[in-house]
Amino acid sequence: MLKILRLEFLFNRRQLFIVLAVFSAYFAYMAGRIASPRLFIVMTSVMVGLSMPFVILGREDKFKTAALVCSLPVRRSTYVLGKYAATWIAIGLGLGYALLLTAALPFSKIAVSEVLGLKTILVSVFLISLIFSVILPFTLRFGFTGVIILLVGTQLLGIVALFIAQLVRVPNNPLRIVLQAVEKGLKTLLHHEPTPGFLLALLAAILALNAFSIFVGWALYARRDL
C-alpha cells in the first residue's frame, strides 16, 4: 500500500500544494471574518472534505489513470485501500493546515483553544467523513460523472419531494422532518459538552463510517470494468 501512497503523492503533489496555497488566502480571509468557531468548523470541514479528495480523484478521472494503476502488480482491494489512505492523508494535511493557520493568524477572530481542541478536530473529521464516505465509493465506481449524477439526482429528488409535499399539503411534511433532524443532529454535534463518552462515540462513529465506506468501495470497485 505504501507504493500506492507514493504513486498518489508523485501524481498529485503539485496540485495539492496549489490547493494549500489557495487555502492560505481563503482561510486567512475567513478567519478574519467569522467569529463563530462552530460555523468555522462546518465551513472548513465542507471545504477540506470536498476539495482534497476532488484533487486526487479529479486527476484520476481526467487522465483515466485508474486503468494504469490496475495494470500494475497490485490487487484492486489494495488499490482501494491505498486510495482511501491517500485521500485521508490529503484531508489531514488540508485540515491541519487550515486549523493551524487560523490559530496562528494574529487577526483571527477565533481563539486557538477553540480551533485546536480535540472536540473541534473530531467534529471536523466526522463531518468530512460524512461527505467523503459517500462520495469516494461512488467516484471509484462511476467516476465524476457518477458523482454529478448522484448530486443532481439527490437535488431533483428533494425538489420532487418538496413539490409533492406542497401539493398534497401533508400536515407533517416528511422533508421538513428530515431537515429538522439534520439540523438537530448538527446542533447536538456542535454544542455538546466534550465529555469522554461523547468524544469516544464520535471516534467510533468516524471509524464505523469509514469502515463501511471502504467495504462498499471494495465491493463496487471489484465490479468496475476499466
Place this chain on the structure above:
Amino acid sequence: MMDNAIEIKGLSKAYKGFALEDVTLAAPSGHIMGLIGPNGAGKTTIVKLIMNLIRRDAGEIRLFGLDNRRCEAEVKSRIGFVYDAPRFPEDLRLDTIASALSAFYDRWDEVRFKELLKEFCLPPRQAFKKLSHGMKMKFSLALALAHQADLILMDEPTAGLDPVFRFELLNRLQALIQSERKTVFFSSHITTDLERVADFVTFVHKGRIVFSAAKDSVLESWGVVRAKSDKLRPEDVPEARGHRRTEHSLEVLTSDLAAAGRLLGDRAVCDRASLEDIMFFVSKGNGHA
C-alpha cells in the same frame, strides 16, 4: 513440449450489443502472437480480460501457468503492458512517472530504463503531454521493457503510428524475441505488421475465434480461388470461408488451398491468401461458417 505464456479457455464476456464467446487460445513462450481482427471484433476486450481490467462472464485465463485473478499481483509483475492510448497524468515529467511506477516492480532496472530513453530519444525531464503519439508509445514500451517483463502485452501498439515508427517498433519486438526469449502478444488490425513479425496469429471476428495457429501454416493453407462467375460456385470450393463476387468473376477464400487446387484443377486460379485477404473475406466478403 512448448510451454505457454498465455492460455485462455472458454472465455466469454457479454456487453450490450457485443459478446465475446468461448475464446480459446494459447500463446507459446518465447514467440510473438498477433491478435488480428477488424475494428470491434473483440481484440481489446481479450487484452483487457488478460489484464483483469474487466470482469469475465465465464472461462479461464492462465498466465505463466497461474490464474490471472488468483495470482493477480504475481502475474502482473511479469507483464509489460502497453495501451493503445497510454494513460499517464499528462502534466508529469517522464522521470516522475517512471519513479512512481518503478516501485511496483522488483526487477526494475533503472540503468536499462535510462538506456531505453536514450535509445528512443526521449528526454527524461520532458512532460508527457509534449510527446507525440509515437513518442508516447515508445515511452510506454520503455516502461514495459525496463522491468524485464516475461510477457509484453500490447493493445494496438502500431495504430496511428507513421511507417517509420511502426517499422522501428516491430524491429524492436523481433529483437526482443531473438535476444531475450520474451513472449510478445499484441493486437492489431494492421495485417502487414503481423505478417512481418508474428510467429502465431489469432484471428477474432464478431467476438469469436476464427483461427489461432502458426502464421506460416495459415499463410500456406489458406488461399483465394478465382474463376469466372459461370464456372464456379462458392459451394464448389472445399473449406470455403467467404466469397466475393464482381461483375464477371468470383473469388472464394478457402482454408484448405491444397484440397481446392486438387479438386478444381484448371477450372480456377488458386493463390495463397494474405492475412489482409483473410480478414477482408471473413469480415466483409459474405463470410461462411
